[in-house]
Amino acid sequence: MAENRAPPVPVEAHALDFWLGEWEVLLVSGPKDGENRIEKLPGGFALQENWIGRDGHEGKSWFYFYRPTKRWKQVWVTDSGSVKEKVQVDGAPAGGVRFRGEIPLNDGRRMLGQTTLTPLPDGRVRQVIEQSLDGGASWQTVYDANYVRKKK
């Protein structure tokens, strides 16, 4: 897998840098839901999310900047075996990033999932996950949490 010299990292590839670090994840409704560590992968074009839920469940996802489309993509893998794929879409609040993708349902219906990550002025990050069963006409929030940096 010999590789050539690394090309410069485009500015869009830094769009998720605000999310790097070690976090405690608190639901906006109050309780802690888990912990997450976001790290850069070699080359600086991709991030790895290392999620451990309060319930002990683990998930890993990769967010990667896809040069051909100049858009970010996400692949999310959980210990239940489900795999979710999303691509960056417009519409996130200022400074934030939004991803959308189809989530397969066992009954054949098509559900859209949408994740929005937004840096807050106080250094926290808000993550909102929404779902739509009508092709994106209406959205229901299924997850709403704030990321608080772990104390060193």
Added chain:
Amino acid sequence: MKSRLIFLLLGASCLSISGGQAQTAVSSLPPESRQFDFWLGNWDVTTPDGKPAGTSTIESVAGRAGLLENWRDVDGSSGKSLNVYNPAKKQWQQLWVGSNGGVLELTGGLAGGRMVLKDEHDVHGRHVTERITWTPNADGTVRQLWEQSTDSGRTWVTVFDGLYRRRK
């Protein structure tokens, strides 16, 4: 036993509705998730003429749902890949990111005991098919053959041919 089955079914339905990160379902990985386990471990990788190509650690992640490759090339570059069986698409997927910024989105599956994953993309206006085949050998080694085709699979050029030996 019956109550456990009901619990499992409930778990599965919770999972499909919630879809968020706070999932409370019972873990139930598909059997296919084990098909690539032959690649797990710490490896020294050599080229066909016996020269060192690099080292790699393939670790199990997300409760054994996925495999994470950590490649270090002798030339100083590195790369990682995330490998997972996608039950909805009934296929294996590998996402490779190299330290040079290269990304491969490979899909495929087990064929005749080998893992065969492909990616098709355009490079400077040319359509390129990448095919990577992992073959578990009887002696415990694994051969990784990476080939490219620019004529829709009629002819293939070897990009990388590595033999993985378990590190002592």
